[in-house]
Amino acid sequence: AVTAAAGMLGSRATGAAHEVPLLKRAFVEGRRPDRFDLAVLAHAARMDPGIVHLTDRMNGETLLHWCVKLDLPDIAALLLDNGANPDASNGRGLRALAGASPAFMAQLQELRDAKA
16 A cells, blocks of 8 residues: 555655665664655565664664654554554653654544555
């Protein structure tokens, strides 16, 4: 299933498979991801399920934590569909979805319901 992230970024995100190893390493080493990075990694998680469990060395945050920080419920839905753990905690013990706004959670639920 394709989310709004795929629609918005189109083939740019799905066609960037060659960038996945570099993006994974940069994320783990603490480089702040942007929407494009997160979309590429979320799409790559279909073929490499371990991606959804990556954490950065700086704060122990997952890709899902970053989706909440950057207000990207469409990419969060894709990560969850690919096995991301919504209860994963960062280095401070904060769960990935704990900081999500009500609007984020409503949109996330809407996206996930649309796939069911």
